[in-house]
Amino acid sequence: MTTTVLNTTTAEMGEIKKHTPFARRSIYSCFTVDDAAILAKKAKDFLLTDGGRLPIPKKEMFSRAKVSQILGISVEAIKSYIEYNLLKPYLGYKHTPFFFPSDIEKFSIRYEPFQSLVKITGMSSRKLYATLVSMDIKIIPDRNLKKTH
Known part of the structure; x- marks a missing residue:
C-alpha cells in the first residue's frame, strides 16, 4: 500500500475539494486510491494556479x-490600459496582476503605444498628437481626459 501526503493546509484542502467530486466528504475521511489520485492532481493544479486564483x-x-518589456511601455501605461479596460488582468496572490499571453498578443496587434509611434515616426509627441487628431484617429486613453473620480 502506498501512502501519499499532500502538502496543503486545511483551508487549501477545503478549496481543492470544492473543485472535485468530494465536496461533501470530510477532509479527514478515507479515500480510495483513485480518489487520492484525483485529489492530488487537483491539489497540484490548485498550487500551480497561485492558490486557485489564476x-x-x-x-x-x-x-x-514581462508585459511592460514585451510591449515596450511603462508599468504606469499598463495600469492606465487596465483602467480603461484595454487589458484584463487576472489577480494572483496579493492582487498581483497576470495576463494571458494571447491577450497581450491581440493587444499588440490592435494597439500601438503612443511613445512607440513617436520613435517610429521621428515626430515630437505634440506634433504626432495633432496629426493623429486631424486624421480622426482615436487615441486611447485620451491625453486630455481628466480623471473624474
Missing part, C-alpha cells in the same frame, strides 16, 4: 513587468 498556471501567464 485560470492557468502562473508560469504560463505574463507578469506586469
